[in-house]
Amino acid sequence: MKKLRYIFFGLLSTSLIITSCDSEDDLIEERLNETAVVEEDRVSGSADFTNYVALGNSLTAGFMDGALYNEGQMASFPNIIGQQMVSAGLTADFNQPDINSVNGFNSTFSNIGAGVIAGKTILDTSIPGPVPTFPGDLITAYTGDKSSLNNFGVPGARVASLITPGYGFPDVGNPYFSRFATDPSTTSILADALATNPTFYTLWIGSNDVLGYALAGGTGSDPLDAYSQAQFTADYSSIIGQLAATGSKGVVINVPPVLLIPFLRAVPYNAITLDQASADQLNTSLAGVNAALDAIVAFAGYDASDAARRKISYSEGPNPILVIDEELTDLGPFFDAITGVPGGLTPEQRAALMPYEQSRPLVEGELVLLSAGAVLGTEADGDDSDMTGPTPIGVAVPLGFDVFTGNLSGDQWYLTLAEQTAIVTARATYSGVIAGIAAATPGVEMYDIQPLFADIAGLTSAEATQLALSSAAISAADGDQGITYEGVNIAPDFSPSGIFSTDGVHPNPRGHAILANELINFINEKFGSNIPTVNTTVYRTVLFQ
Template sequence: MKTRSLYISFIIAALAIGCSSNDDNVLAIPYIEENAPVVGPTPTFSSGSADFSSFVAVGNSLTAGYSDGALFAKGQAVSFSNIMAQQFSLAGGGEFTQPLMNDDVGGLLLGGQQIAGPRRIFDISNQVPVFASGSPSTDIMNISTGPYNNMGVPGAKSFHLLAPGYGSLSNFPVAANPYFVRMASSPDATVIGDAMAKGPTFFSLWIGNNDVLGYATSGGDGSDPITDKATFDFAMTTLVQTITSGGAKGIIANIPNVTDAPYFTTVPYAPLDPTNPDFGPQIPTLNGIFGQLNQVYAFLGMPERSITFSQTAASAVVIHDESLVDVSAQIEAVLNQSPEFPLFVQQFGLPAQAAPIVANLLGTVYGQTRQASENDLLVLTSSNVIGTVNTDVMAFLQTQGLTPELAGQFAVEGITLPLEDKWVLLPSEQEEIAAATNEFNATIADLAGQNDLAFFDVNTFFNEVASTGFQAGSAFMTADYVTGGTFSLDGIHPSPRGNAVIANQMIGLINAKYGSTIPSVNPVDYTGLYID
C-alpha cells in the first residue's frame, strides 16, 4: 500500500461565502463604511464613563492577531484588539503599539535557525492550504523591547502571564515563550507587569483558551494537560485584581468550546473512500486479515470492536482507544490456541513457526482498538497521516521477521495501524474539556460581576456561529473550514473577518456597559481567507 493519503477530500471547492440581504448583527451597533460620503455634520463619538486614552489588551494568540498557524505583520494589523483600538481613537483613544513581526511570512528564528514555520495561505488552483513562500525573518534574539499595548502572547496559559522569566532567552525553551522573549521589557518581566507599565485606563482580558486547548489539540494524549482549577482560579483572580488596581475599566471574555472550531470538526470519522485506487483494491485482503481478529473479538464477547471496511461506502478509520479494556494478552492467547492460525500466517509467506510472533504483534497492536464513530473527533492534522505508512513502525515490524512489503501493509495509519491518541479526541476526553471549560468560565463570569466589568460570553457566541451561522453585514459566516469566513486556515484562530466580528461584539458590550458610542466596523471590509 502506497504512502499516500486515502481520506476523502474535505475541502469544498467553492470559495464563495454565502451572503444574505439581512445586515443585522447580534448586537445592534452601527458601522461606518470606508470612503462612504458624509451626509450632514461629522458624527462625534463618546467614551461614556470609560477612558480609552491608554487601552491595553492582555491575552494569548487570539489577542495577538495570530492566524493561519503563525504570527505575521498583516495578521497583527487586523487583530481584534488593534481593530478596537482604531475605533477607540474616535473617542479619545491613544496610541496602540504592537510588537510587530518583521514580515508577512510568519514564523520565528533563533540565532538564524528556524523554530516556528511560516503561515498558511489557500492555493486556489489546487484547492488546498499551503505554506506561504519565503523564509521567516523575525529572530527572537533581536529583542524588540516593550512594553506594548498589545500584550497578547501566543501560546500563553493563564498562569504564564504571572510568571517572571517567561520572556527570558536563558529560560527558553523550557520555561520561556519565544514571542514574549522578543517583546518583554526585561528578562525577568511578567506579561501582566508589562501591561501595567502602560498605565491602562481601559483593558481587554481574554485568556484561558490555552488552558484547555493544548489538551484538545494534542488529542488528549496527556502531553499538554488541562490546567487544574485551583491554579486557573488563582491566576485569573490575580490578573483581574492587578489590572483593575488603578481604577481601569474593561472587558473580560470567557473561553469558547474549543471543539466547535473546524480544527476538530473538519476531518470525518469515516474518510476511507472505496473508490480510491490505493485503498479500494485492498479492501478484500484487509477484511480477510481482520476477519481472523474479528473472530477473536467475538469469542471474547466484544463484537463491537470488529473492524470491517465497506466496498460501497466510506469506512471509519481504526483508532486506539485508551478507555477500552486492554485485551492484548487475551488476543495473543486465543490466536496461539487456534490450530488454524499457523495456516493463516503462512498465507503471507511466513513460516508456521512465526505464528506466535504474529499473535503477539496482533495482540499488542489491537488490544485497545476499534473503528471510529460519529462521537469521535479527528484533529485537523490527522488528515496528513491517515492512509500513509508509518515508517518507524514499518522498520520495527521488519525486525520482527516481516518482509518489507508485509511490514508496510501492517503500518498504514488509520487502516492497519490504529491512529494514536494524539490524532483523536475520544468522547471521554471531550467530556473532560467541556467540564474544565464550564468551570473556568464560571470563574471568569464571577470575576466580571465582582469587578463590574463588561463581559463577553464568547462561548455562547461561537456555539451560535457553529450551530446556526452568523450574519455579519452582507456576509453569512459559519464555522466551516475554508469556506466559513470565521476561522483562519489553522482551524482554531479567527480570520481577519472573524476578528472584525469579535471586535464588534466587544464594542457593543462596552457601549452597553459604559454608555460609550463607539462605532463598529464593517466585517466585509476584512477578508475571510488569505490567498497570498
C-alpha cells in the same frame, strides 16, 4: 485500490466557493483608513480610553494561519478596536510589538535543524487543506519602544502565564513574550502592561488552559486536574485585582466552546470514502483480524462485546477511520495464547496482528484533529509513489501505529467522548469563574463569546445545552449553520467564506473584524460610549492558491 490520500477534508470539500481576496500587506493601512469613521462629538461615556491595553494569548496577538505575521497583527481585534478609538478621538495611537515578518514563523512545519523555516499556511484548494508558505522567519526581538505598547497578547499564554515572573526568560521561556518584555528574565506580562498605566483594557485569557489538552488529542492530564478550579480562581482574581487597583475599567471575555473549532471538525470520523471494489479488497485482506478476534473469544475467553467493537468492515461510501486506542486492553497476550495451538494462529499470522492489538474503528461523535488529515491515506511503509500501496494509514494500518518500531501514538489524533466531556467540564468551570469574578468587580463587564460560536456553528439548543454553554448561547443556537454579517454569508470553517484562518483554531482577518465590532457594540452598551464599528467586508477571509 482507489487512491486515498486526498479524501479526508469532508467539511471543506463541500463548502469551497472560490472568492477573490486581497492579501497584500501594503493594503492593510489603506483598509484601516477605509473603515475608520471619523465623526465629531465622540464620547467615552463612563470609561476612559486614553490608554487602552489588551491582554491575552494568541487570539489577542493576532496569531492566525499558524503564525504571527504582519497582516495578522494588523487585523487583530484589539488593533481594530484601538484604531476605532483613535478615529473617535478617544485615545493615542494603538501600538503593537510589530513582528516585521510577511510570513512569520510556523513551528508545525519548520525544521530549524534542517534549515527549513516555514511561514503561515494558506489554503490549497486542490486538496483542499492548508499548506505552509516559504520562506518563514525566525522570531526576532522587538526593537520599538516597549514602554508605549498597548497589545500584550502572547501566543501560548495561559492564565498563570500573565502573572509569572520570567515567563519570557531567554531560551527557556515563551519567545513571543521574550521578544518584547522589558526584562525577559524577571518581569511578567501583567507587570509590563500595568507599567503603561492603562485606563481601559480587554482581557481574553483561559482558552489555552482547555485548548492545549484538546489540540493534543486529550493526551496528558485532564484540564481540571492540571489546573484546578481553586488555582484558576486565585490566578484570575489576582489579575483582575491588580487591574482594578489602577482604577481602570475593562471587558473580559470568557472561554469559547473549543470543541466547535474547525481544527476538530474539518476531518469527519468517517473520512475513509471507498468504492465497492476497494472496500471488498480491504475486507478480504483484513479478514484475518476479525477471525483472530473471534478466536480469542472462543478459545481464550476474551470479552465478546469488546472484540466486536474492534472488528473491521468496509463498505462503499464513508467509513470510520481505523485508529490505535491506547486505552484498550492489549490483545497481545491473548493472540500469543492461541499461537501454535491446534486451530489457532501460526507464528506468521501472529506477527501480522501486531498493528491490531489495540485498534478499533472510530465511532460517531468522536472528533478527529485536523493534523490527522495530512497523515490519513499515506502509506505506513513510507512508499507514497503511487498512493495505491497495501498500507494506507487509517484504513489498513491503524492511525497511530508505527510499522517500523511498533510504537503507538493513537491518542494524539482524535478526541474520545470521555475526553470531550473533560473539555466541556473544564471550559464551563473556568467560564463560570470568570463570570463570577467579573460580576463581583466594579468596572468590569464580561462579554459572552459563546452565543457567537453557537450561532455560527449551527448548533441546536439541545446541542448547546449538551456542551454546557451559557443560557444566551442556548438561545442563539438556531440550528442554521453560518451567519449573515453585513450582507455576507460567513461559514464556521476556513473555506474562502469562513470565519477561521487556515490553522483551524484562530479567526481570520474578517473573523477578527466581526469580533471587534461585537466588542465595540458591547463596550458602547455597557459604558455609554459611541465608538464607531468597521466595515468587515473589506477584511479578507483566507489566503488560498
